[in-house]
Amino acid sequence: AEFYSQQDCIVKTLEQPRDLQVTKEITQYAPLEGSLENSADILLLVRPDYTIYDEIRKPSDFKTFADLRMAGVGMVGVVHAAKPIDAIQRFIGKVDFGVIPQVIDTIVFVDSGAVSKVYELTMTVRVPHGMREEDLARPLIEVRDFYSKECEFEIYKWGEETVVFPVKAAKAAKREKSRGHDFAEATLQDRLRRMLHCDFEVELEGNRAVLYLPQREIARVIGHKGKGIMQLEKKLGVKLDVRPR
Structure with a gap:
């Protein structure tokens, strides 16, 4: 939050409880009338450059985060997960599959206080890894290492199921x-x-x-x-x- 603030950006936070230690230039929003959705409605009127969402936990949090992001607000959300791919999977089913890369385009995984993995997400249309027939081409999300650009996971729909395929491990x-x-x-x-x-x-x-x-x-x-x-x-x-x- 302070990094973006130092870049002359308007930064707000959505917190429950409001416990982030930030400078006075950053306005901290708590639930309005018991709901962060109401607070998000106020933020849409304020139109900050970036909003820090701490933390995304309940289904309503995922929806609110997605609504703000799709409205053009820069979002940084905190999601707890054992592995970086698990953080992405927590959005599946709570956010429309086709907009997931627009809602979360970057995953920064912090382990023991240090950044251990950074992923970037992109949407493409092609045949999934391991399949050959051209008529099996479908929209899929590529999860790539931010630095090497190697595709490590593919996420796609197979009937009613959502498949998270470990491309790097399979190779x-x-x-x-x-x-x-x-x-x-x-x-x-x-x-x-x-x-x-x-x-x-x-x-x-x-x-x-x-x-x-x-x-x-x-x-x-x-x-x-x-x-x-x-x-x-x-x-x-x-x-x-x-x-x-």
Whole structure:
């Protein structure tokens, strides 16, 4: 509040109780006739540059905060949450989904007295992460790291449900899975090279491996009544699907 006041901005506060320690240039508003909504109506007549809302807790607080923000008043609100994404989720269902990035465009998460995370919110229309079909494109909120601009979460509607998808965690899990897949495939290829003594290619597909062999080698590798391929599967511990190369 004092930072904005020092920038020659008109700053007011909405508090319940009124306990912020600010300079006398900043007017502090408490509930008028027991309601912060009534106080907000007065603020709309005053038209301050910024209003500090301490704190946003009840459903009526979220509505009042959104009304002031959409009316063009600069808003800084205090919301208690265990994680920064939880603070955004507290607005879901209390504020129209489409205006959330206009109501809260920046999240500053303070942990143990220090700023530990800053997010920025933007609205876009595209296919959500992990989906491919173009007809699944929809409005979604991107939650990006303020400094790196990396998208860490996507928030979108899926039917009647609101999905909060952890993009960064999903990408990390995919990279880890890919590294594990590549290592397993390389190990399998090395073991097969010592057993087959012929040209081949192998690809892991889930719990199976596809073994591509020259046409002339298929009968030899499969063996009489499939005994050769069964022995290979037993030694390798994986099912083999033999296909011509």
